Amino acid sequence: INVNKFRSVSVDLNNDASLLIDIPDALCERDKVKFTVHTKTTLSAFQKPEFSVPRQHEDFIWLHDTLVETEDYAGLIIPPAPPKPDFESPREKMHKLGEGEATMTKEEYTKMKQELEAEYLAVFKKTVQVHEVFLQRLSSHPNLSKDRNFQIFLEYDQDLSVRRKNVKEMFGGFFKIVAKSADEVLISGTKEVDEFFEQEKTFLLDYYSKIKDSTIKAEKMTRSHKNIADDYIHISATLNSLSVDDSTKVEGRVASDQELKLTELLRYYMRDIQAAKDLLYRRARALADYENSNKALDKARLKSKDIPQAEEHQQQCLQKFDKLSDSGKKELTIFKGRRVVAFRKNLVEMAELEIKHAKVRNISKTSEGQVE
Amino acid sequence: DADVELTTTSTSSSVTPQPAVSMQPPSLEQLSPHWSQLEDDEAKDRFDVDVSVTNPEKVGDGMNAYMAYKVSTRTSLTMFRCKTFSVRRRFSDFLGLYEKLSVKQSLHGCIIPLPPEKSVVGMTKVKVGTDDPSSVEFVERRRAALERYLQRIVSHPSLLQDPDVREFLERDDLPRAVNTQTLSGAGFLKMINKASDAVNKMTLKMNESDTWFDDKFQEVESEEQQLRKLHAVVDSLVTHRKELCGNTAVFAKSMAMLGNSEDNTALSRALSQLAEVEDKMEQLHQEQAASDFFIFAELLADYVRLLGAVRGCFDQRMRAWQRWQEAQSTLQKKREAEAKLLWANKPEKLQQAKEEITEVIKLPKMVVNVVKLVKIIMKSGEKRLKVTIKCPHM
Numbered sequence: 001i002n003v004n005k006f007r008s009v010s011v012d013l014n015n016d017a018s019l020l021i022d023i024p025d026a027l028c029e030r031d032k033v034k035f036t037v038h039t040k041t042t043l044s045a046f047q048k049p050e051f052s053v054p055r056q057h058e059d060f061i062w063l064h065d066t067l068v069e070t071e072d073y074a075g076l077i078i079p080p081a082p083p084k085p086d087f088e089s090p091r092e093k094m095h096k097l098g099e100g101e102a103t104m105t106k107e108e109y110t111k112m113k114q115e116l117e118a119e120y121l122a123v124f125k126k127t128v129q130v131h132e133v134f135l136q137r138l139s140s141h142p143n144l145s146k147d148r149n150f151q152i153f154l155e156y157d158q159d160l161s162v163r164r165k166n167v168k169e170m171f172g173g174f175f176k177i178v179a180k181s182a183d184e185v186l187i188s189g190t191k192e193v194d195e196f197f198e199q200e201k202t203f204l205l206d207y208y209s210k211i212k213d214s215t216i217k218a219e220k221m222t223r224s225h226k227n228i229a230d231d232y233i234h235i236s237a238t239l240n241s242l243s244v245d246d247s248t249k250v251e252g253r254v255a256s257d258q259e260l261k262l263t264e265l266l267r268y269y270m271r272d273i274q275a276a277k278d279l280l281y282r283r284a285r286a287l288a289d290y291e292n293s294n295k296a297l298d299k300a301r302l303k304s305k306d307i308p309q310a311e312e313h314q315q316q317c318l319q320k321f322d323k324l325s326d327s328g329k330k331e332l333t334i335f336k337g338r339r340v341v342a343f344r345k346n347l348v349e350m351a352e353l354e355i356k357h358a359k360v361r362n363i364s365k366t367s368e369g370q371v372e
Numbered sequence: 373d374a375d376v377e378l379t380t381t382s383t384s385s386s387v388t389p390q391p392a393v394s395m396q397p398p399s400l401e402q403l404s405p406h407w408s409q410l411e412d413d414e415a416k417d418r419f420d421v422d423v424s425v426t427n428p429e430k431v432g433d434g435m436n437a438y439m440a441y442k443v444s445t446r447t448s449l450t451m452f453r454c455k456t457f458s459v460r461r462r463f464s465d466f467l468g469l470y471e472k473l474s475v476k477q478s479l480h481g482c483i484i485p486l487p488p489e490k491s492v493v494g495m496t497k498v499k500v501g502t503d504d505p506s507s508v509e510f511v512e513r514r515r516a517a518l519e520r521y522l523q524r525i526v527s528h529p530s531l532l533q534d535p536d537v538r539e540f541l542e543r544d545d546l547p548r549a550v551n552t553q554t555l556s557g558a559g560f561l562k563m564i565n566k567a568s569d570a571v572n573k574m575t576l577k578m579n580e581s582d583t584w585f586d587d588k589f590q591e592v593e594s595e596e597q598q599l600r601k602l603h604a605v606v607d608s609l610v611t612h613r614k615e616l617c618g619n620t621a622v623f624a625k626s627m628a629m630l631g632n633s634e635d636n637t638a639l640s641r642a643l644s645q646l647a648e649v650e651d652k653m654e655q656l657h658q659e660q661a662a663s664d665f666f667i668f669a670e671l672l673a674d675y676v677r678l679l680g681a682v683r684g685c686f687d688q689r690m691r692a693w694q695r696w697q698e699a700q701s702t703l704q705k706k707r708e709a710e711a712k713l714l715w716a717n718k719p720e721k722l723q724q725a726k727e728e729i730t731e732v733i734k735l736p737k738m739v740v741n742v743v744k745l746v747k748i749i750m751k752s753g754e755k756r757l758k759v760t761i762k763c764p765h766m
Binding site: 213 | 602606608609616622627634635636642643
């Protein structure tokens with residue numbers, strides 16, 4: 001399937017000619033999607049200037065988790081992992097359609113089938129796009145693009161499954177989730193000295209809950225639109241008249257464009273903000289460690305025991321905290337700019353599409369009036 | 373040996389008992405000049421009478437309360453006293469009109485428009501006096517349906533001539549209609565369905581020599597099916613659109629909150645404006661849903677019921693035919709009895725038998741005429757139905 005032209009939610013990616021990544025091709029087999037990751041590079045770190053490898057969704061997750069677990073990157077916003085390809089909704093609808101085939105006219109059935117196939121295709125395009133954006137964000141990040149695991153991901157032409165999570169690591173992941181909820185408490189409890197971080201923290205926490213809410217509502221709205229589009233198909237089949245046909249396409253396409261632009265935008269940034277929040281958590285944890293190390297040092301001084309270790313530990317904690325704060329500041333500022341630009345681009349595109357559809361609808365309405 | 377001579381009455385040929393029925397479609401002029409007038413009027417497509425139902429007002433309190441509607445008529449016809457006039461009517465008045473009409477006209481194969489259905493739930497809400505949107509909607513639906521009902525009646529040329537219709541439109545004080553229980557639309561449909569069942573169980577199946585009826589019946593049945601299906605889908609459309617309204621409103625609010633949280637001023641403004649646009653969209657969706665419902669869905673429901681009434685016509689015709697058959701067999705029995713009496717030579721009884729035969733013979737002729745009338749009326753009624761079934765603009 002050729003998935004060349006689509007709109008990305010992020011901007012300014014893949015501009016650096018030294019490392020260009022894209023996913024030109026993808027295959028859908030039952031549940032599994034096989035992505036073809038294509039790299040073009042001038043960097044000497046790679047063995048060839050241009051190459052492609054097949055990758056599965058789990059490989060992307062492995063890469064993401066590895067990066068998250070890397071200590072050195074604690075002060076960076078790790079791009080959010082692409083969500084698992086979810087064909088459940090169109091598949092279920094296709095099943096229902098098959099069951100109800102006998103009750104519909106041939107024309108109706110064909111139209112419904114077309115709609116479903118379009119939905120399948122839309123889900124497919126979305127998942128390819130989201131995986132591609134993940135890689136492109138890594139490649140455009142000054143630090144992360146140099147990561148060894150990232151390079152392996154791009155280059156290694158054998159199956160990556162050997163390196164993927166084994167059972168033990170999966171359990172580790174579970175504990176991480178538990179720890180994260182403890183982090184929520186920590187982050188809201190810790191007193192923030194630095195004003196920049198205080199502001200960012202308040203903003204991100206609030207914005208996250210709002211954008212999550214908006215994403216859910218946007219999804220509901222698009223689903224209602226899709227229902228109406230389906231109804232139009234049934235009506236047009238029963239009425240069998242031309243003017244209603246156009247309406248079907250417009251409603252259906254409006255629904256899917258809204259879906260792609262607005263909902264996707266909100267969804268993506270919801271995840272991105274979560275990643276930013278993760279950075280704040282790590283910093284808060286580092287701060288807590290530092291404070292604990294201070295207390296330990298005081299205790300050691302009191303007991304006159306193990307003072308040099310305590311001092312060194314304290315120094316380490318402080319360094320870590322400072323490093324996180326520095327890079328964190330940089331990351332969050334860049335993040336702000338990136339978010340605003342992306343929102344603007346997507347909102348503008350969505351508005352243009354809606355205008356275009358409205359014009360088409362008007363034209364078909366007036367021509368229908370003339371025919372009458 | 374005596375020669376038996378059976379008496380035959382004056383009008384002879386049409387009454388010999390025959391198993392098969394052959395009906396020649398009569399020419400219009402044969403039956404009555406009135407019917408050709410009908411066809412001419414159709415062609416000119418005049419609307420001499422315009423009726424509207426407005427101003428629903430609650431009269432009284434508690435469980436005895438009712439809604440009174442203003443029925444206004446505007447006409448150029450001379451049979452009415454004035455050119456414009458209006459009266460107050462309540463729902464049971466409309467049902468009463470239907471009862472009177474159906475008793476008179478249905479025997480003639482007329483398709484009587486159906487009044488809207490009774491609704492205990494809807495009316496109770498209105499009586500109790502809650503001003504919530506669902507009871508407002510109920511009253512509006514009813515008002516619109518009553519208006520359509522009256523408009524169909526006055527555009528039916530022979531119904532318009534009916535004195536009961538004129539009285540309904542003109543008379544200030546209408547005696548209250550009683551016994552309207554069985555006459556709600558749903559009740560009527562039940563009656564029709566029962567009649568259809570009875571017809572289906574008839575052992576004497578009519579040999580349909582006039583294929584026009586057969587074809588029309590199939591047409592009516594399939595059209596009714598299609599309309600029912602369409603109505604169901606439009607209903608679903610209305611529901612989904614109402615959902616979309618709700619979801620859009622909620623989304624608009626959420627967007628507004630997001631815009632408030634946004635610290636980049638330009639983006640914040642853009643998001644707030646998006647929220648306002650979505651709000652406007654919700655209004656539009658509401659209007660669309662309302663028009664979908666009132667114009668499209670209700671109209672479809674009307675037509676489904678009308679087609680039910682058309683089927684009722686077919687059944688009337690069947691029943692008329694059945695009565696004819698029965699009358700014919702009664703006649704035959706009476707003739708045989710007469711023959712026996714002749715044979716037995718009892719003059720008084722003979723005279724009585726002769727009188728009975730004369731009576732019975734009148735019946736089949738009437739029925740034959742009825743059957744022919746049914747066809748004419750159905751043809752013209754169907755024309756009118758077809759014209760109005762064209763789809764409304766969306």
